[in-house]
Amino acid sequence: MPESCRSRELPASLLTNPEMVRACRARDFARVFRLVKVYAGIYPSMIARRCELTPSRVGEVMSGRRQLQHMDVIERIADGLRIPGHMLGLARRTWETPLALATDGRTTPQSVASDPVAPASLPGAEVDSILTLTSRTDPSPSMLQALRSSIEDYWRRDDQHGGEALRPAVLGQLRYVVGLLKENRPAAIRHGLYGVAAELARLTGWTYFDALQYNQARAYFTEALQLSKEIDDRQFMANVLACMSLQATYQEKPADALALVNAAQDEARAAPGTTPRVLSMLSLREAFAHASLGNRYATHASIGEAHRHFDQIQRGDTDPAWVTYFDEPKLIVDTGIAHGRLGExxxxxxxxxxxxxxxxxxxxxxxxxxxxxxxxxxxxxxxxxxxxxxxxxxxxxxxxxxxxxxxxxxxxxxxxxxxxxxxxxxxxxxxxxxxxxxxxxxxxxxx
Incomplete structure (x- = not known):
């Protein structure tokens, strides 16, 4: 049967297939395209037509010779193959069935729009290769600074509005930066890219944690740990471990929370130049864990350590950007919460x-x-x-x-x-x- 006569929807069994879910989450389009071919009968030429890609580009993706990371291309794939937005870290797509219809068995879902008219012709392989050359990006120090500035902006917007709406953009930027790391770079640029990728992975994990989606959060926190380990950024590893400790507290796993924050403190103490502000923040995370375990003496001791470290902060300290939020009001409120967790x-x-x-x-x-x-x-x-x-x-x-x-x-x-x-x-x-x-x-x- 010609493709135009088929439903554009992928089989539900494919969309719920664990391998497909993992491939979409990782944006591994080589695996996505192979699964679509095997389980939905949508061949590479059809994928190209639906997603407005050239057949040569689809072939390169399936053979592992090309990565797809630009957001507009990922959105075209989601729309062309009818992959729900959340599976690829995107916002809900306009064609997705409204929730009200999905939960009402008496209502017939609206028919999806017909295929958009394909362009009269698509670029050939030669043009595709030329465009590949022009799309390459050589990261510079100014580009790294722009990426760091965008991360600071993401955190501000996360505080103001929550991270749910930010997550697609953060995820897209994370995969873009990870893609840049697949090519040889000067040592300083490579170091900077790893640092940016680690921060983006932690931010992604945080948005999932704030949404109480713990498995996804742990996966991205783990990725952040691996990325920061590549450049031996032990202070940042301590920061990620502290996030994981807080999540374990929410999951009512206080023993895990204590083990994670103790590991964070070990990393911080081993790192050169760890500031009192970082140590103060970690001591209060330790207090949270002790309080959840009901250990009054240890909780009070950790609170005392947090305040002792905070009193040692000097104006000229070079704090990492990710800990500057930990000011005096935050010290006070977290102290109160630790006492509250203890029942005081x-x-x-x-x-x-x-x-x-x-x-x-x-x-x-x-x-x-x-x-x-x-x-x-x-x-x-x-x-x-x-x-x-x-x-x-x-x-x-x-x-x-x-x-x-x-x-x-x-x-x-x-x-x-x-x-x-x-x-x-x-x-x-x-x-x-x-x-x-x-x-x-x-x-x-x-x-």
Whole structure:
């Protein structure tokens, strides 16, 4: 049957095939194209036509002689082969069936658009080879600086809005930089590219962690470790291990959290030039792990170490960019959270409240996250009115950021409010919650 008579959709069995899922996640298009050929009967010439590629380019990809990393090409492949955007780290594609239709068995899905008209002719192999030469990029120090600046911007936007929308761009840039590492580069450029790739991998892992997608987060954190190990950046390895420790705390694996942060501290101490700010941050991550284990003495000792290191910070310290967020308000709020994890609410409450007053107003996720921590702490102390007011104040920043971690703390507060649900102040909070975050509570008694 001619291809134009077939459905453009790939078989569901292929889209759920673990090998296909892994290939898409890695953007291994050689493997994707082979699987599409074997399981969907879509041959290279058809792939080329659907994805607006030349047959020679498809052949080079399938033979492993070419990588596809440009976002516009990846989007054409997703649209041409009908691979859902999330499988390739892209935003939801316009042709994907709306969620409402997908969950309503009585509704017939809208028919997908017919094939776009193929160009009258595609470039030949000679032109394709010429274009390959012009697409090569020789990274320069200024390019590395531009990449680092974009990473700083990603982190700012992540704090303000969450990482879900950023992830496709970050992933695309990560794969682009990893692709640049496959060719010989001057030592300084190669070192810089590894550092940039490690930072992008950690940021990708963080966006998955913030979405509570732990397996994906661990995979990218591991990639960040491997990349930073290539250039023996032990401070950055310590940073990644600290992220993994925090994730283990959320997964209620405190023993793993402690082992990971202890490894992070070992790396940091072995690294030349590790600053007191880095050691302070790591000590508080250790305090989180000890508190989750219920070890009061060790928690207090780690908190003391964190403050001792912080007091040693000097104006001229050359802190890595990734730790500059750890300022005095962050030290105070994390100290409060460590006490809170230990069940010491009376000690935790004034610390978290003070940090909130001093916190950067642009960090929407941080403000929401810490405010819900404070509300839960106040509720534990029997301060119902204050707790509901604090939680109400947190709704605005919570609504502006896409973060499953923040949503999780909101759910925990809402559940802990259950014994007081009939109190007027609790009723008023729930009413505000339903207005501010309708999608979190609609159709469910839980926000």
């Amino acid at each position: 609410a009376a000690t935790a409450e004034p610390l978290i409240a003070e940090a909130l007053r001093r916190e950067n107003s642009t960090n929407q996720r941080g403000r929401a996250f810490h405010a819900f921590w404070l509300a839960r702490t106040q509720l534990g102390l029997g301060k119902l009115d204050q707790a509901c007011q604090t939680a109400t104040d947190a709704l605005e920043p919570a609504a502006s950021v896409a973060s499953e971690r923040v949503a999780g703390h909101l759910r925990e507060f809402y559940d802990e409010l259950a014994p007081h649900r009939e109190e007027p102040v609790a009723t008023a909070f729930e009413s505000r919650l339903r207005v501010a975050l309708p999608m979190r509570v609609s159709g469910s008694p839980r926000p």
